[in-house]
Amino acid sequence: MKTSGNTVFISGGSAGIGLAIAKKLHAAGNKIIINGRSEERLQKALAELDGAVAIQGDLSVQTDRVRIAQVLEAQYPDVNVIVNNAGAAFGYLLSEQTNAHERALIEMNTNYFAIIHFNELLIPHLLQKQEAAIVNISSLAVYGSHKLLPTYGATKAALHSYTVALRYTYEKQENLQVYEVYPPLVNTEFSSYIGGVNGIPASEVADELFDGLANDQFDIPVGETKKYAAAIGEAMAKLASQAA
């Protein structure tokens, strides 16, 4: 995938990993469209991204997703890369017995259902492009569970499963590539509850995504996640050789 001359929409591009991706792709010569719920945060981020624009909205809300997709098609028809980065997580213990199911519903809605719907709205547009990409930001949580984020991991595992299916669906259509980025613990506001201060900088995730796009590497484990991805790759290869 080319790494300059794209028009890139980044959900949750006003802070953390999304902002780091926005900065990296902006510096490489891409047109950047960021999104977030807070207009104030968007304006602060835009001050660091000369020429970039913002579309305010909450991706977890269906009517906002429809509006944002319409704005993209009408006002930014060159958009050819969608980065689904905005996510929700609740840090708590199941033993607190404080509406785990309601928290899980919110997490699953934002991290899974909303992304499926938003992609569905935009795929017909993306398929008209010479080169297009969908980038889903999942997590190391795809590979395991954490007692402080008890209902979050399943949402990223679900996103992973959907992302693989989406990639298989369009694998013969070379103009639409489907990427998945798996960050480990990253030092952002999002991860403060689980010791995110010890995590890697968000810029490392952006650097890995950039290299992945440049090399058509659709699965992009970052940092510690690489160990898990390698171990699973080895196990799969062993199973395949035993079956042969």
Ligand SMILES: NC(=O)c1ccc[n+]([C@@H]2O[C@H](COP(=O)([O-])OP(=O)(O)OC[C@H]3O[C@@H](n4cnc5c(N)ncnc54)[C@H](OP(=O)(O)O)[C@@H]3O)[C@@H](O)[C@H]2O)c1
């Ligand atoms: N940080 C980690 O350790 C880590 C590790 C693995 C994966 N991830 C994943 O990486 C992604 C980004 O996390 P982060 O750490 O960068 O978070 P962050 O620093 O808290 O930033 C989140 C960004 O998303 C926006 N946002 C949140 N909910 C939104 C919504 N419903 N609609 C639109 N925008 C929304 C926020 O702006 P507003 O608040 O103004 O909306 C902000 O711009 C998430 O999907 C997360 O699951 C994070």
